[in-house]
Amino acid sequence: MDWFEFLFAVEVAVGGLLSGVMYALVAIGFVLIYKTSGVLNFAQGAMVLFAALTFVSLVEREVPFALALVVTLVIMGLLGLAIERTVLRPLANRSPMTLFMATLGLAWVIEGGAQLIWGTQVHALDLGISNAPFEIGGIYISNFDLVAAAIALALVIVLTSFFRFTRTGLSFRAVADDTFAAIAIGLRLNRIQAAVWTAAGVVALVAGLLWGARLGVQFSLSLVVLKALPVLVLGGFDSIAGAIVAGLLIGASEKLAEVYIGPFVGGGIEGWFAYVVALAVLLIRPQGLFGHKITERF
Template identity: 80%
Template sequence: MDGFDLGFFAEVLVGGLLSGVMYSLVAIGFVLIYKTSGVLNFAQGAQLLFAALTFVSLVERGVPFALALVLTFALMVALGLVIERTVLRPLVNQPPITLFMATLGLSYVIEGVAQLVWGTQVHALELGIADEPLEFLGIMVSTFDLFAAATAGVMVALLSAFFRYTRVGLAFRAVADDTYAAIAVGLRLPRIWATVWAAAGVIALVAGLLWGARLGVQFSLSLVVLKALPVLVLGGFDSILGAIVGGLVIGALEKLAEVYIGPFVGGGIESWFAYVAALAFLLIRPSGLFGQKLVERA
């Protein structure tokens, strides 16, 4: 490398940040569930796959795009409500490992149902956005990446506003801060859980469409959630702001590492560098940048 190219560096950085916004969207689905119920919802990936597979299968069967989107939206909300009612509520006050194993099993159930209903073939998902380079302030940016990041950013902003300024959102924050105090003042915990799981279903829909359009709708799509784990480690498992910041940081780091470190280690670093960074950060600050530190009193 003869010299440092600032323009090229900016292109790589912007590309990483745009991918990071999509990571943040997936991570927020985890945060919403974890903050209110203490459950690391491993079924989030299966929900994402189910949403993308349902939508693309409906479109391929001749259902109009808008109607397919509405039907899939309704189905994901219903799925979130069913999960809360049949899986989470009966396991309230169980150890965290029990809840985690329940969501792990649930992920395989959802994938199995998706395979049974829609089949196993790979689908191409078109959202009408061409993946072409676009020059923006002298930087070449993918049109689809820009669209996906903008969509994810709007979704994140809407969720943040909803949980900050609405009555349901205030109730959610109260439960997240102190569950027992929230119950004591009369908040209905099952209703709040149901709302949060429904919101997680909607997030899975948006993330599923965006990632499905980028990678194709196939069963490996459920593994996208693994990209959210370094984001959660960095930002904190119970912080929406942390999910946003963590996604941006992880997205930028992995792109920069692939371009500037990859050539010296044989390439392929983008697939695992985020986990190395997360592990290193975990040793320094286990609670994440914005996560709450656990204080135990003897």
């Protein structure tokens, strides 16, 4: 491999890592809910679509950027609360698989609802971030991807410190660790659940804006969940750090595979390659890279 080929490989890998951050961002929405509710919330992708559609439609209706952001935030919070009330609470104490199936139905409701309200056309979303690539040491990096990754990282840091240093955050962790104990010491589970669903809504908004600016705001945005799922499986459903590492790993390996393996099999392998990577790792470590080792009690 000569120097230019090497640089090219690095460039591909860096591009992959940056999009990996974006995968991780969506995956974190899942992790938040999984940690407190024990649910794999398939509707997370629909929430991403809903958030982006709402925001872009407000902006198109001449609502100022900042106001649109606040309004969308409030709507996402309300959506999260509504889901918690109407879907999760009636299904409390049911098997995790039942809850999962309910979120499949929920995904259809939110996707359908978002498009029914705001229409099905594709919207362009301009966040004012330049998309011009710039060069560092011979490799080109997309400015947008870099800024997006930075925003995603900032969000992760904010979330992590929220859960580590604030009272609400700590009680969230208590719920995640031991629901019964949390109830016993008088934590109000419903309020915490609602807070978490709201937080997941916020994550969905950020993800929706970044992905929407990249791909255009349209139905296919809800399919970013399909990118996030292998990340989630690989990182472990309950680990934010896992989601980030797995996101980077999958982002990079996927792009490299597309460039170096793709041509031999006709291309387009990014739809499933991530799943193969995740499965291969899982067969060796069933709990994922960072998930808790599953110790069952009998």
